[in-house]
Amino acid sequence: MPVYDYRAKNPEAACAYCRDRFEAVRSLTQEPLRTCPYCGAEVVKLISAPAIGRSKSKLDDRAKAAGFHKLKRVDQGAFEKLY
Ligand SMILES: [Zn+2]
Secondary structure (H helix, E strand, C coil): CCEEEEEECCHHHCCCCCCCCEEEECCCCCCCCCECCCCCCEEEEECCCCCCCCCHHHHHHHHHHCCCCCEEEEECCEEEECC
């Protein structure tokens, strides 16, 4: 299920849980969260940054999917094929 980031609309009237940023798992059939489950303060959904390109493994996955091979140099002139 997707995880969304939420934050209190008005941090002044928010509790410690929702003041900064919290994650909430919502199924696709559920309405987006509108209020903090703890204090009931109004919350807004944050747009999460796309995960693509953030991690090395994702980059490897994309290279692999594109048909590239990754070689690790293990010795002078010797390469180990990682995939
Ligand atoms: Zn709260």
